[in-house]
Amino acid sequence: MESTHTNVSIEAVKGGITQQPDVEAIVNAANAELTTGGGVAGAIHHAAGPELYKECQDFAPIRPGEAVITRAYKLPNKYVIHCLGPMYERKKNYEDLLANCYKNALKLAEENKIKSIAFPAISTGVFGYPMEEATEVAVKTILGEVSKLKHLEKIKFVLFTQADLEIYQRKLEELY
Template identity: 55%
Template sequence: MLSELLAQLQQGKAKNSIGVWRGDITTLDCDVIVNAANSSLLGGGGVDGAIHAAAGPELLRECSDLNGCKTGEAKITFGYDLKTPYVIHTVGPIYNGKTSQRLELADCYRNSLDLAKKHHLHSIAFSAISTGVYGYPVEEAARIALLTVTQWLNANPTYGMNIILTCFNSAVQNAYESVIEAAKKGELE
């Protein structure tokens, strides 16, 4: 699944793409960035706080009208002072080792992609959902993220979605690159 998509991307046959980028998600110029939000959607620490700070006070005003968000769900707002016109807010699971959390984390990616498609957006940048203060193990989270976005791309082969998996540090970048290398070798499906 992931290995097939990677092969298609390398051969230039896929309309979709997946890339890994290390840096500040608030500086990206794409259709939408995905905020790893808390359930209130009213800002917080880490990437959530950085996105709210960069977007300006209008983002907080719009988020206050959304009545929060449940784990795994996604909601969309305008980007305001960001380069990107939209922000999708999704709430990842707070890690405690339960198997159900894998599904919740996958739902964050799937529901964000579905919402982007509903709004006719074709480039999306994900933060590493739940891997900061929510404590999700980076390697497992990277695997779930890559498998989920690959499944979504395979289910929507003609839509044309460019996915950027952003990394806030080298540990996250190394985890994504390790999963991609394993997929290229056929060691991950």
């Protein structure tokens, strides 16, 4: 599914975040120390090679909602934007911290004149954020920021499972 909002195309696809050669930057669902870890962070570090870890050491640690940018090394992209999403706890509201991940990633993309970016579902893996809630935050935040973008032309949500893709597609249809 692909839609255009102002001059920015927004799409959701099924796939792996490290196999997105059609975007300049991919977003890493990072841990605070910007180390390999599991899930998205592990896949990105593994595909990029050890140089990524070395560059990340200059920026660590980061706090929830923060984002930093590095080169992508062996990945088919130019940049990796690392965001630390919040750990989900049922009785606390982390919507703002999760939204800040997306806002700060877009801000870095704009500052670096990046034309295309791919996001994974930040905080939904081992950080435990429920997919429905995280998707709502991601899509609302992106749609709220898109009119301010001057350089970005393409925003892509890359989902690992068909079920997650369907949630994103439904939210995009609802909120557009």
